[in-house]
Amino acid sequence: MEDILLLIPQRPPFVMVDALLAADDTSATTRFEVKAEHAFVEDGLLTEPALIENIAQTAAARMGHLCRLRNEPVPVGFIGAVQQWQVMGLPSVGDILDTTIVIKNQVFDVTIVSGTVRSNQKVLATCDMKIFINKNA
Numbered sequence: 189m190e191d192i193l194l195l196i197p198q199r200p201p202f203v204m205v206d207a208l209l210a211a212d213d214t215s216a217t218t219r220f221e222v223k224a225e226h227a228f229v230e231d232g233l234l235t236e237p238a239l240i241e242n243i244a245q246t247a248a249a250r251m252g253h254l255c256r257l258r259n260e261p262v263p264v265g266f267i268g269a270v271q272q273w274q275v276m277g278l279p280s281v282g283d284i285l286d287t288t289i290v291i292k293n294q295v296f297d298v299t300i301v302s303g304t305v306r307s308n309q310k311v312l313a314t315c316d317m318k319i320f321i322n323k324n325a
Contacts (some may be wrong), residue, residue, distance in 0.1 A: 197248065242305060265299075286307070
């Protein structure tokens with residue numbers, strides 16, 4: 189399994205993915221364990237902004253993995269918009285998140301993904317996210 193820090197530009201304490209489980213041209217899945225000491229944990233729960241960042245970092249891990257396969261530099265991405273954001277529940281300390289993104293559209297350096305965060309196979313959050321890739325950063 190690849191070192192996640194080789195695939196994403198984020199660094200502790202803002203890393204929101206532990207492992208890339210699967211990645212291909214159209215999707216990716218990551219895993220993340222919610223730990224008590226994490227910067228986005230409040231009152232034993234992972235906050236909503238962390239779930240958004242978890243989806244974004246799942247997309248980043250996919251891009252990083254594909255770039256490493258092609259021996260290209262791993263680019264930096266920026267969240268451009270979050271739409272249709274729904275939170276059904278917040279994960280607790282100790283929960284394992286399985287997050288999947290699916291590419292809905294990609295035009296030049298803009299990618300639109302659909303993201304879903306699950307814990308114990310229960311959907312916790314979903315959204316569509318527009319991500320801008322800066323290959324020169």
